[in-house]
Amino acid sequence: MGPLADRPDASIVAQVLTGNTDAYGVLVNRYRDVYTRFAARMLGSLEDADDALQLAFVRAFRNLGQCRDPEKFGSWLYQIVVNECRTLGARRTRREKRLIRDDSKIESAATGDPADDAALRDEIQHALNRLDPQQREAFLLRHVEGMGYEEMSEITGVGISALKMRVKRATERLRGFLEGVVT
Amino acid sequence: MSDWQNDPERAGIENIVRSLKKPFHLDETFELRVMSAVHAEALAKVDADHAARIENWWTKRYTLRFTALAGLAVAASIVAVIALTATMLSRSPQSVIRQQSAVSSVSAVPVVHFVLVNDNAKQVYLVGDFNNWSKTPLTRTASQNAWIVSVPLSSGKHEYAFIVNDETGEHWVADPLSTKVQDEFGTESSIVRVGPASS
Numbered sequence: 001m002g003p004l005a006d007r008p009d010a011s012i013v014a015q016v017l018t019g020n021t022d023a024y025g026v027l028v029n030r031y032r033d034v035y036t037r038f039a040a041r042m043l044g045s046l047e048d049a050d051d052a053l054q055l056a057f058v059r060a061f062r063n064l065g066q067c068r069d070p071e072k073f074g075s076w077l078y079q080i081v082v083n084e085c086r087t088l089g090a091r092r093t094r095r096e097k098r099l100i101r102d103d104s105k106i107e108s109a110a111t112g113d114p115a116d117d118a119a120l121r122d123e124i125q126h127a128l129n130r131l132d133p134q135q136r137e138a139f140l141l142r143h144v145e146g147m148g149y150e151e152m153s154e155i156t157g158v159g160i161s162a163l164k165m166r167v168k169r170a171t172e173r174l175r176g177f178l179e180g181v182v183t
Numbered sequence: 184m185s186d187w188q189n190d191p192e193r194a195g196i197e198n199i200v201r202s203l204k205k206p207f208h209l210d211e212t213f214e215l216r217v218m219s220a221v222h223a224e225a226l227a228k229v230d231a232d233h234a235a236r237i238e239n240w241w242t243k244r245y246t247l248r249f250t251a252l253a254g255l256a257v258a259a260s261i262v263a264v265i266a267l268t269a270t271m272l273s274r275s276p277q278s279v280i281r282q283q284s285a286v287s288s289v290s291a292v293p294v295v296h297f298v299l300v301n302d303n304a305k306q307v308y309l310v311g312d313f314n315n316w317s318k319t320p321l322t323r324t325a326s327q328n329a330w331i332v333s334v335p336l337s338s339g340k341h342e343y344a345f346i347v348n349d350e351t352g353e354h355w356v357a358d359p360l361s362t363k364v365q366d367e368f369g370t371e372s373s374i375v376r377v378g379p380a381s382s
Contacts, residue, residue, distance in 0.1 A: 001319050021225045028217050036207045050209050059215045059352070062224055083352035089317045090355045090370050094342065124202045132369070143193060144203045157351075170195055180209065 005029075013070035016061070028057055031074060035081045041140050042085045045131045048092060052084040059084070078155050082137065089133055120182065127177035131170050138163050139170035293377050296333045297321065299358065303349040304330060311343030311372075318346060338378030344371075 004012065004026050015023040032053065039049035060067075060077050067076050128136060137156065141147045142163075149160045158164065193200065203204050297309050299321065307330040308318035314334075321330035330345075340366060345356045357363050358373035 022218075023224055024221055025218050028214050030211060032209055032217075036209055037204075040207045041203060046207060046209070049207065050207065050213065053209065054217055054220070058220045061221045062213060063350075070370060080352055083354075087353045087355055089345060090344075090366075091310055091346075093366055093370070094310075094312070094316050094344075094372065121202050121205070124199055127199075128203065140203070143196065143200045174199055175195060180201060181341070182202075 008071065009073035010060055010070035013064060013067060016064055024061055027073065027077075031077055032057075034074070035078065038140055038145055039081060039085055041125070041128060041144060042133075043089055043092070044125065048088060052088050053081065055088075056081045056084045075151070075155060082155055085137070086133065104178060123178065123181050127174055130177060131173060134158075135166045135170035135173070138166035139174070142167045143171075144170075184366060258299070293336060293338070294333050295336050295375060296331060297343070297345075297358075299330045299345050299347070299356070300328055301330065301347055301349075301356075302328050304328070304347045305350070306348040308346040308348070309334065309343060310346055311341055313337075313341050313343070321345075336375070336377045341375050341377065342372050343375060344373060 004015070004023055007026075009027065009030075012023050012026050016027075035056075036054060037047055038045075039052045040046050043049055043052060056077065056138070060080050067073055069076070128139075131139065138152065138158075141152045142149075147155075149163055152158075152163050153160050158166075205217060244281040299307055301307060304323075307321040307323075309321060309332055310316045310318055313336055320336065321332040323330055343358070345358065347354045347356050355370065361373035361375060363371045364374055
């Protein structure tokens with residue numbers, strides 16, 4: 001057996017379930033950045049994304065015995081992340097009673113081409129924030145995370161035709177919001 | 184992911200998608216914070232398992248065999264212990280419960296009892312404008328899978344919802360027995376009114 005960090009998910013899950021709690025750190029390290037973008041875009045704030053991911057990782061650990069297919073730990077964890085984002089988003093919307101334009105935090109945390117127009121990115125995130133959360137979730141999974149509809153359906157628990165409709169509407173609305181802003 | 188590359192849905196939104204694809208990074212303490220919470224969970228589980236083992240030992244049925252004389256001696260000892268315990272309990276003050284009720288009855292702030300019946304919940308939380316939408320846990324009652332919490336509320340209209348934690352994760356649930364209100368995205372929460380109807 002090679003180093004723990006090189007082993008597949010199923011092997012690490014087995015280690016954790018037999019009492020090697022430290023092995024879970026490998027899974028945290030492996031998936032933390034993978035899901036941060038989705039959570040940050042979904043919630044509109046890196047701080048909220050941090051909260052959602054922390055809750056998701058702890059919940060996943062608590063219920064690890066219920067992960068039926070440890071080889072697909074990543075997909076199973078994604079379901080939990082999506083759920084945490086839904087709950088956290090709903091609570092935050094009510095707490096603030098409005099959508100906060102928190103793009104400064106996001107854009108300062110984003111790493112990318114410095115030549116990119118920060119104001120444009122600001123507009124795009126703001127337009128994304130204006131979408132219905134269900135449409136935003138479907139749009140991000142489809143177009144930003146590049147998932148197929150079957151995988152999306154597995155992760156969200158929503159039927160494929162409903163997901164297609166949400167993506168279509170989200171795309172149309174985004175195009176409308178950003179007409180004349182983004183070419 | 185294969186059908187995504189040539190997806191006609193993407194036409195005209197390539198630049199939007201490119202912008203949204205910028206990666207994010209959590210700070211370096213993230214993993215440490217998660218693992219601290221995970222270790223705390225693991226320790227709590229060990230404690231719970233230990234408590235369960237003790238409970239199993241206590242409730243397990245044992246068969247003891249005595250001779251007639253030894254049986255009489257054991258029976259006499261049990262009677263003596265029960266008698267002693269009963270004497271001690273009869274001297275204990277009984278005022279605690281009465282005192283608690285009295286405080287509740289003289290309280291000027293109305294107390295609202297929130298109840299949710301849910302067969303699958305492992306935990307239920309109350310969130311509302313009165314707790315800044317942070318989670319207040321409900322307690323499961325002994326029967327009917329009812330969850331309850333009592334919260335002192337000021338007069339007026341309050342918005343709230345339950346967060347039900349079951350095997351599939353956490354779910355936002357409006358109170359099925361109350362008036363509902365929707366946010367701008369159609370997510371429902373409930374309304375409770377406290378005090379005069381005009382307030």
